[in-house]
Amino acid sequence: MAIPSFVIGIAGGTGAGKTTVARLITENVGESVTRIPLDNYYEDLSHLEMDEREEVNYDHPAAFEWDLLREQLTDLLEGRAVEMPQYDFSIHNRKDERLHVEPTDVIILEGILALYDETINDMMDLCLYVETDADVRILRRIQRDVVDRGRDLEGVMDQYLSTVKPMHEQFIEPTKKHADLIIPEGANTVAVNLLEEKVQAEAAGEGSRGFERQDFEKGLSENVGIDSSED
Numbered sequence: 001m002a003i004p005s006f007v008i009g010i011a012g013g014t015g016a017g018k019t020t021v022a023r024l025i026t027e028n029v030g031e032s033v034t035r036i037p038l039d040n041y042y043e044d045l046s047h048l049e050m051d052e053r054e055e056v057n058y059d060h061p062a063a064f065e066w067d068l069l070r071e072q073l074t075d076l077l078e079g080r081a082v083e084m085p086q087y088d089f090s091i092h093n094r095k096d097e098r099l100h101v102e103p104t105d106v107i108i109l110e111g112i113l114a115l116y117d118e119t120i121n122d123m124m125d126l127c128l129y130v131e132t133d134a135d136v137r138i139l140r141r142i143q144r145d146v147v148d149r150g151r152d153l154e155g156v157m158d159q160y161l162s163t164v165k166p167m168h169e170q171f172i173e174p175t176k177k178h179a180d181l182i183i184p185e186g187a188n189t190v191a192v193n194l195l196e197e198k199v200q201a202e203a204a205g206e207g208s209r210g211f212e213r214q215d216f217e218k219g220l221s222e223n224v225g226i227d228s229s230e231d
């Protein structure tokens, strides 16, 4: 059983590309990485009826069970397995079953508010914020919610204007200040390749734990020919 050596947080607005980045940077490291979707830590709403659950503000920090997330991350970091909740978007609630998760070398926490909680931020070695324009994000969200999740367009639009957008502005976007690196457009090939290298090194036990901004800027300048020494 591994004691995790590297913890990455990936935050950003809905549809920004967080899941895509998490998937791409961990593609070649197999079982050395555990990806934790923050969605799994939405509060258990079993006490509410379906129509009441449909009305919940899922973009407010109060929608998440932070205590459980802190507790389970601490367990993993100290080398103990956890029983992680699983989320089902179709019922706006947790599934009945939990997933047994063993600690791995690298852990990635990914979600809209992954950089919101100070205690959790202190557990991270690298904080990323994926930044994508709001118009691109809402188009992706409509595609996902209407086409993939079978929600109706009017409901998606109402939810976006009443909670998703205002909560993004009030709570999610401000967490950008906690990021070590801001990744434009999500699946940005240069950034993804550099991060993938870092994850592979950590998974192979070759990491130096910290990931200095200058390493990333040096990598960028080597990859795209920009001079990172000027500012």
Ligand SMILES: Nc1ncnc2c1ncn2[C@@H]1O[C@H](COP(=O)(O)OP(=O)(O)O)[C@@H](O)[C@H]1O
Binding pocket: 012, 013, 014, 015, 016, 017, 018, 019, 020, 021, 140, 185, 186, 187, 188
């Ligand atoms: N850079 C990108 N270019 C084009 N499509 C992207 C890009 N990044 C993500 N997507 C697509 O946008 C949608 C939302 O991406 P996802 O990673 O699930 O976002 P998030 O996890 O932030 O909600 C997915 O269909 C994904 O394939």
Ligand SMILES: Nc1ccn([C@@H]2O[C@H](COP(=O)(O)O)[C@@H](O)[C@H]2O)c(=O)n1
Binding pocket: 013, 014, 015, 018, 039, 042, 058, 059, 089, 091, 092, 093, 111, 112, 164
């Ligand atoms: N029952 C739920 C729970 C959450 N949401 C929305 O999911 C978004 C977060 O996930 P992303 O993959 O888009 O980052 C968040 O904006 C919630 O509004 C939901 O619609 N229903």
